Amino acid sequence: MNIRKYNKAFQIGLQESMAYRWNVWLEVIALLVISFFAILVWRYISDGTGVEGFSEQELLSYLLLSGFLFTSIHIAGSGDAVNELIKDGGLTFDLIKPWRMPIVFFLWAMAQRVFMSIAAVIGYGLMALGFGIRFWELVTIRGVLLVLPLVIIAILLEHVLFHLLSSLAFWLDQTWGPRLLLRVAMEIGAGTLIPLSLMHPSVRGLFEWLPFRFFGDVPVRTLLGQTTLEQYLPLMAIGIIWLTGVTLLYWIVWSRGIRVYGAVGN
């Protein structure tokens, strides 16, 4: 019974994404454009010879794949709707329905991700062909198998992080600022503009402690066979710890927020 309910929620999400399919395409194109310029600059810098231990193919494959993963995992404007629902009081109507809203939010986001991923495959595929990036020559079967759990962790982590910040709207009304910061940190920390290993050591050290590398750098290095099993297991453990921590925090914030929610808005 419960599954049917949530299945319906997912279908509603799919239909909404279909209704705004042009918008979904354009959101993907926007992220593609950012990756495109990053690849142009790094191609110019590497000048056919590579940069700091990366061959040109490795460097461009890294940027392309991290851009693709980021586009597939991250939803532009993630958390906007939740913030608006809380601020405007619209959440009231959803709360009286017989389902758990955090799960519904996740299913709606997953429906959007389905469309984003399809669009990203096409867009980044074309870009790989255009730039002659033969990333498939570097991808290993072991890498493909190992990357799947990491991608699941990344999707859940992205969702929970943004919705955690959006839920602060129960107290702050407007949470656009923290989400903007999170998005920028994610974009850089994921390695869409620069591989993490090429960053300034002090900054690299900071980003290695933060969860953003799970949105690009960690899965991409695994996919390209640059992560040994000895490195992989601790990385998985770190990802799970981050996910558990932020989910717990989200649960606390959401349940406390619901108690202070005034069901009115502007």
Next chain:
Amino acid sequence: MPGMRHHGRILVQLVSASFKQQLSYRTSFLIVVIAKYLRVAIYFILFESILVTTDVLGGFSRDYVLIHFFTDFVLFLFVSTTFERNLVFGLSKLVQRGDLDGLLTKPLNPLFHIAFYKGDFYDFITLGPLFVALAYLVFRVEPTLEQGLLFLGGVMVALLFILGVSTIFSSFTFRTIENRGAGRVLHAIFRSAQFPSTAFGPWWGTLFLFVIPTGFVATLPTGLLSGLFHIGHLAYGVIFTISLCVIGIWRWNRSLRRYSSASS
């Protein structure tokens, strides 16, 4: 001149109203401003990291890459404080809600009113220190008077370019109504300006400097300052951007005449 003064007074009133409105969420205001500074810091680190791998980026030495970086941020914060966000994203909301009709009844030029009806004070607050940093960096390279004037000319071209593109973009809003996705694409294209266009390689560099000239935003002024470009490049920029603005205003007026006033 009285017309200019009238519009100037109205601009101050619009900006002041926006400021009060944005300050009503004080905590959020503070967080957004901190977030904006941190965004600049994160991108600064990105460029520092790029400069570790290469001494010269697109023909610019380290000092000029930093000038390029700050020129790009200062210009985008300035246009975002004033007209860019209103034209690219704001007009769409006005049309959807039907609020545009109210605006059109007022005795003001509609394009002026829509472009400046809301000021972004988050960006305004962030702008100040970055402007000081840019001025410091420019004076540090000890430009000649001619180079300084060329740099200012390049900045004016950059502003006109963003105004022209934003006006043309907004004119399509009357037809498309929802343009959030397209607006994000435009922003992403504008963001290419944060890298020197000359660092895109010869073919793409020429394309983004002269044909789809996002390079006008920071690469042209910095190139004029460093001597990489000369007055001929500036002249091309002036002609291009003035043409763009003329087309933008013509298209905007044409679209406005066809505005159906239907809203949801």
